[in-house]
Amino acid sequence: MTSNNRAIKKSMAGIFTGRFFLYLFLIMLAILCFTPFYMMIINATRSTQQINLGVSLLPSKALIDNYKTMMNSLNIWRGFSNSLIIAIPSTILSGYFGALTAYAFSKFRFRGNRILFWAVLGTMMIPAQLGIVGYYQLTVKLHLIDTYWALILPTIASAATVFFLKMYIDANVDYALIEAARVDGSSEFRTFNKIVLPIAMPGIATMCILNFMFSWNNYFTPLVLLFDKNKFTLPILITLVKGTFKQNLGSQYLAVTIAVVPILIAFTIFSKYIIGGIAAGALKE
Amino acid sequence: MNQRKFSFKTNNYGYIFLLPFFITFLALQLYPILNTLYLSFTNLSTANPQGDFIGFGNYIRLFTDKFFIQSIGNTWRIWIFNFIPQLIFAVGLAAILTRDKIRGKSFFRGVYFLPNLVTAASVGILFNVLLGWKDGSINNILVALHIIGEEAKIHFLAKPVWISSSVSVILWWMWFGHSMILFMAAMIAVPRDLYDAAAVDGANAWNSFWKITLPQIRPIMVYVLVTSLIGGLNNFDIPYVMGEGQNLGVGGPMKSILTMVMHLYNTAFTGGRQRGYGAAIAFALFIIVLIFSLIIFRVMYRGRDTENTKGV
Numbered sequence: 001m002t003s004n005n006r007a008i009k010k011s012m013a014g015i016f017t018g019r020f021f022l023y024l025f026l027i028m029l030a031i032l033c034f035t036p037f038y039m040m041i042i043n044a045t046r047s048t049q050q051i052n053l054g055v056s057l058l059p060s061k062a063l064i065d066n067y068k069t070m071m072n073s074l075n076i077w078r079g080f081s082n083s084l085i086i087a088i089p090s091t092i093l094s095g096y097f098g099a100l101t102a103y104a105f106s107k108f109r110f111r112g113n114r115i116l117f118w119a120v121l122g123t124m125m126i127p128a129q130l131g132i133v134g135y136y137q138l139t140v141k142l143h144l145i146d147t148y149w150a151l152i153l154p155t156i157a158s159a160a161t162v163f164f165l166k167m168y169i170d171a172n173v174d175y176a177l178i179e180a181a182r183v184d185g186s187s188e189f190r191t192f193n194k195i196v197l198p199i200a201m202p203g204i205a206t207m208c209i210l211n212f213m214f215s216w217n218n219y220f221t222p223l224v225l226l227f228d229k230n231k232f233t234l235p236i237l238i239t240l241v242k243g244t245f246k247q248n249l250g251s252q253y254l255a256v257t258i259a260v261v262p263i264l265i266a267f268t269i270f271s272k273y274i275i276g277g278i279a280a281g282a283l284k285e
Numbered sequence: 286m287n288q289r290k291f292s293f294k295t296n297n298y299g300y301i302f303l304l305p306f307f308i309t310f311l312a313l314q315l316y317p318i319l320n321t322l323y324l325s326f327t328n329l330s331t332a333n334p335q336g337d338f339i340g341f342g343n344y345i346r347l348f349t350d351k352f353f354i355q356s357i358g359n360t361w362r363i364w365i366f367n368f369i370p371q372l373i374f375a376v377g378l379a380a381i382l383t384r385d386k387i388r389g390k391s392f393f394r395g396v397y398f399l400p401n402l403v404t405a406a407s408v409g410i411l412f413n414v415l416l417g418w419k420d421g422s423i424n425n426i427l428v429a430l431h432i433i434g435e436e437a438k439i440h441f442l443a444k445p446v447w448i449s450s451s452v453s454v455i456l457w458w459m460w461f462g463h464s465m466i467l468f469m470a471a472m473i474a475v476p477r478d479l480y481d482a483a484a485v486d487g488a489n490a491w492n493s494f495w496k497i498t499l500p501q502i503r504p505i506m507v508y509v510l511v512t513s514l515i516g517g518l519n520n521f522d523i524p525y526v527m528g529e530g531q532n533l534g535v536g537g538p539m540k541s542i543l544t545m546v547m548h549l550y551n552t553a554f555t556g557g558r559q560r561g562y563g564a565a566i567a568f569a570l571f572i573i574v575l576i577f578s579l580i581i582f583r584v585m586y587r588g589r590d591t592e593n594t595k596g597v
Contacts, residue, residue, distance in 0.1 A: 022381065022385070023387075026378075026387070026393055029378075029393075029397065030392075030393060030396040030397070032458070033396050033397055033399055033458070033462070034396055034399065036400075036411060036412070037399070037403075039415065039422050040411055040415075043414075043422065051420060051422070052419070052420045054425045054428075054429065055422055055425045055426050055429055097305050097306055097309075098306075100305065100306075101303055101305075101306040103302060104298075104299040104300075104302035104303045105299075105303075107299075108295075108296045108297075108298060108299025109296050109299075110296045110297055113299065116303065116307075120306075120310075123310070125511075125515065125578065126318070126571075127519045127570075127574065128519075129519050129521070129546050129549065129567060129570070130318055130567050130568070130570075130571050131314065131317035131318035131320075131567075132317075132321070132549075132553075132567065133317075133320075133321045133560050133563050133564040133567060134316070134318060134319070134320030134321035134322075134323075134324060134564070135317035135321075136553075136554070136560070137317075137320060137324065137560070138313070138316065138317050138320065153309065153313060154309065154314060156305055156306065156309040157306050157307070157309040157310035162306065182295065188295065188298040188301075192302070213402065216404070217403075217404040217405065217406075219404070219405060219406045219521075219522045220521050220522065220546070220550075223550075224550070224554055234404070235404045235405075235406035235407065235522075236406070238404070238406050238410055239406050239409070239410055239526050241410055242413060249414060249417075249420060252410070252414050253411075253414060256407050256410055256414075259404060259407045260403050260404070260407050260411075263404070264399070264402075264403075267395070268395075271398075274398075274402075275394065275395075275398065275466050278463065278466055278467065279466050279467060279469070279470030280470070
């Protein structure tokens with residue numbers, strides 16, 4: 001009896017230390033993920049001299065000085081609004097036309113439906129960089145080079161959005177509902193706008209968040225297509241930081257902080273949608 | 286008869302609804318790709334704005350372009366040293382967070398995913414500052430923890446080995462949480478009774494992980510592998526920002542982090558703007574991606590066949 005008890009106690013202790021190291025590992029990894037952001041925020045409040053002297057875990061008082069230095073040579077807020085001017089229409093267009101295309105694939109039995117859908121799937125495998133030289137030439141020809149249109153218009157054809165929303169509409173929009181609308185004399189276009197769109201809204205919202213983030217974070221295409229400094233998006237502007245304030249580290253950190261913190265806030269609000277959307281997109285494959 | 290006519294007509298609305306997507310796709314995506322293919326056979330550049338047809342000249346030039354050849358090696362090296370640890374961490378953590386009763390599960394999931402959300406350009410600049418030599422915070426932390434001495438500070442951004450591995454570590458840091466989420470979703474979908482049956486047969490957690498979990502999540506494994514390969518071979522943002530910001534010339538010290546897309550960008554959109562040759566680089570890169578994606582799919586389908594015959 002006692003030896004039995006001892007054995008149980010021993011294995012309990014083993015489980016306990018195992019759990020302890022498991023949690024230690026998970027927490028260390030979490031610290032590793034968050035520390036660079038934490039140091040970024042702290043260093044944004046410190047002067048270059050303080051940063052040179054060593055690490056600190058507590059903020060200092062140089063935030064306003066850093067901000068003034070930064071704003072003198074680089075208008076980060078303009079980059080912010082430029083990024084929004086591109087990201088918002090891109091998000092709306094990809095969401096609306098993605099849903100319309102997905103609805104056509106999901107509920108209409110026309111010839112070539114399957115083949116065209118497979119064609120859409122195929123384009124998901126093609127990296128954006130492949131056609132960049134041809135796209136550059138095209139935008140020059142159409143006088144869209146160095147305009148936001150060159151970045152916004154292609155989002156009408158977002159293959160990933162169509163793919164995800166077709167699955168969503170397959171599962172959530174009942175064909176009987178569309179039939180009923182037809183009997184009531186609703187036009188096909190009206191049926192889509194008034195009935196299908198509202199039902200598919202949770203799926204559309206998920207894709208919109210992902211598309212917004214993609215547009216917001218996009219660096220390569222704007223770098224190729226925009227020349228005017230006043231039109232630069234936030235990621236491009238951020239990369240100019242290093243050259244602009246060569247020796248002012250605090251301002252460099254502050255500029256990056258301003259670019260990153262809104263994303264961190266948005267993530268804490270939308271994390272469920274974001275994580276759910278990413279996982280669902282892969283699972284349906 | 287009437288009924289059929291009605292349904293034929295309504296079903297044709299499908300075409301109308303597809304129009305905006307396919308017009309955009311054909312004009313702004315497919316046409317540029319085909320045009321790129323055509324341009325890859327010309328010598329279009331600032332010096333030759335008309336672009337004369339030169340046959341396979343650009344593709345032959347690829348084999349003698351030492352920067353291009355170096356960039357292939359760099360791109361693969363950076364991707365592999367990020368992907369192997371990424372896969373191990375992602376699968377391991379997903380198994381821990383889905384099977385064990387862990388407190389704060391969604392907290393860990395969120396924090397591990399966090400680095401993935403931030404603009405790669407910002408991450409590149411952030412680490413460019415953090416990895417500084419005399420004034421970088423990472424060196425300062427290493428000194429404070431007595432891991433290295435004050436004089437032994439590492440010149441992360443100036444040594445080819447250090448900057449290349451730094452880029453791999455940053456990519457690992459950005460992507461293991463993302464892959465973990467995909468594996469978690471796949472693991473949750475594995476039917477419970479498979480594990481119950483294995484437990485009855487006396488399998489422990491370790492055995493059922495290898496015998497049940499891994500085979501069951503193979504489709505996601507392939508998805509992660511292929512998407513990571515495509516993303517990895519098209520790697521641009523972080524190495525570009527890290528190399529350029531340091532004023533060491535684009536591509537880092539001794540071009541050690543010059544990737545294929547960076548070489549494409551430098552060739553086609555800076556200096557002499559050799560867009561014809563840049564187009565050839567783009568297609569060479571595409572062919573490499575295509576070959577390796579097909580190999581991965583082949584391996585997966587062969588695996589599936591043996592599984593089926595085993596089942597029979």
